[in-house]
Amino acid sequence: MIKEKNNLFKTYSSIIWLLCGISAGSILGLVFGKDVEIIKPLGDIFLNLLFTAIIPLIFFTIASSISNLERSEKLGKLFVVVIGVFLSTVIISAVLMIVAVLIFPIHQEIIISKIPFESIQDLSSGSQITQLLTANDFYELLSRKSMLALIIFSFLVGFASLRSGEKGFSFRAFLTSGDEVMKQLLHIIMKMAPIGLGAYFAYQVGIFGPQLFGAYAKPLGLYYAVCAFYFIVFFTFYAFVAGGKLGIKVFWSNNITPALTALGTCSSIATIPANLEATTKMHIPSYIRNIAIPLGAPLHKDGSSMSSVIKIAVIFAIFGKDFTDPYVLLVALGITIIVSVVEGGIPNGGYIGEILAITIYGFPMEQALPAAMIVGTLVDPMATLLNANGDVVSAMLITRISEGKKWLSSQLVP
Template sequence: MGFIRNYGSIVMLLGSIIAGSIAGLIMGENVTYIKPVGDIFLNLLLTAVVPLVFFAIATAIAHIDASHRLGKVMGVMSLVFLSTLLIAAFLTIVAVWIFPVHQHVELSKDIHPEAAGNWGEVITRLLTVNEFYELLSRKNMLPFIIFSVLTGLAAMRTGESGAAFRGFLHSGNEVMKDVLTLIMKAAPVGLGAYFAYQVGTVGPKLFGTYAHSLGIYYGFGTIYFLVGFSFYAFVAGGLNGIKTFWRHNIIPTITAVSSASSIATIPANLVAVKKMGVPDDIGNVVVPLGATLHKDGSSISSIIKMAVVFAMFGKSFNSADIILMALGVTVIASIVEGGIPNGGYIGEMLVMSVYGFPPEALPPLMIIGTLVDPLATILNATGDNVAAMLVTRFLPKRAAAVS
């Protein structure tokens, strides 16, 4: 029953994709008649994402108690989180270069990633807009995220006079999360119809692209889990650190698999990091915040998704500006999606926004995100434990004692 409760939606989604694939193979070009079903689902999802992101980010920042954020614990933790996310993303890019995602399928070439103009113009266009209403478009997700952060900071700084607004943000966040939950109940039907359309119009070669990308993810992800986390544990405590980490990381790993949630793994992680020698004042900060902000598994999947969509739309994924932008998008997506039901889809919207992909890019991103979820959850959840060990290693003892 626990498996059905935690993975039932994934199983149902995979079942609908398989059913859609069979329907596409049987119906061929006639499958275009059911394409509107998929379009309706995607349109609902795309319209919900803007208010959802605003309320999620603004309320998270607005309700932070600044007294618990100040100090070197937060500074070192931020550096550790950022470093591991970037390492995971860059190594994934290398893996994609070694095992490139071949263009088994090419949906369209009429895509123009945002790379025109000099770097100043590109940065200005990516980070800002000159009219408020432009913030409400999913095509301007980065400026919208920045605006949401500023709103949250202002709500936090206004103290008692901003209490009512903070309450509004919290209520809005709860409502929009439920809106997304309601929309996602239609995901099996919507994605099944869209996948049927893709298979019916593109052909069975579509499966080769997905299989290849999943092979890269599970192959590299497993190596990163075993070798990468061992390396981090070695940096934190030498050979004894490796032994300590793996001896106490078994239960959190099993919990992550069985619960399919980084948040649900927090209690197991808190017990584990204490046994790993992490002081309570560090573990009690790093583990809960890491469940939301630190997601190595999502970092790896973000790069895989980008590589797949670039291949599907006949675009190169190896230029310096594209790679630098990919690293930035990966970090932002990994942070933004935390704490939101089906939050990976928010990161996928960000990918579409930054690179200028059309709505047709969303189903492949969502399908890959669904298929890699088990290993991604393990990496996301247990990566917080080794991160806590690293923070303990690099934090001055005096700072840890007074934080």
């Protein structure tokens, strides 16, 4: 029993320490008020380290992910089906969260900044698109203001490395190695998160008062409620579409271990073995499960798409901006799709998507990112559950499309 408690603490230690740092910072802010401004540099140092690491992390994560799809692409039609199913469930989950936010709006309970937007609205629509998708020179890709251009460039580099064949082997190895190095660098920087975000939260509470907590309570409650609904109702529906009533029974009788593993590790990558074992018991063909599960871990994230929407809504509420504008909602939907691909299968991997959203909408990074990171950290366990478990039910849908509607009954009924 003691060993289980120790393992649980070890699993959630980063989140626990982060919550402790935020709580301690909040208490300091409540007690000392504006005097806590003296520790604000600690938060600024943490954010600056994160800003400098995020650009190479994005490049290596995307480029290496694309360059390592070579084996999957050989299966042609199956690869198209896999991507089609992944995108469909991501879009459905994002739309569900957008509808929930529209029905239960996150009100403008506190405006933390009156800094004007970094707007480009004075330019023509063509110029706006050009600036959003491209950069004038290579060095401009290294600015977080060119985030989308960097992502597109990273995709192109990944595809180019695929086309290079054997001659590009060393470069693909370099991308994979760089991806791992940058992830480890992010882990090192995140060790400072309890102090950095604690200092930032102390500053926010000290300056703006205890009413700051109201900006997070409702969105967190809304997120967990909608995700629980999606997990139970929509996953059941997906299983029914994949295999009828038998599909529902097979899914829910085999997904307990993957679900608990996802909650226990907060990592889609760490859940791959449990997912592979579960899909084997579900009689999903090996050529499907061996592609859908490993590919789904870094590329398919229903929970992250939903958390992306809630974080954008929180940022808009904090800055007193309207989240109901059709253009804003359409861009939010596009961001969730990109985030599903960009995020690595690592705990708290959503920071890349948060920076992308903040950049596209033109919010001041220094004020918006910490708020999004706090929300992202608090929703991480539930997001990982949907991300990882969604790969299992998606594998069932892929099998239904590839093998026909009798794929499951032919395996289980004599």
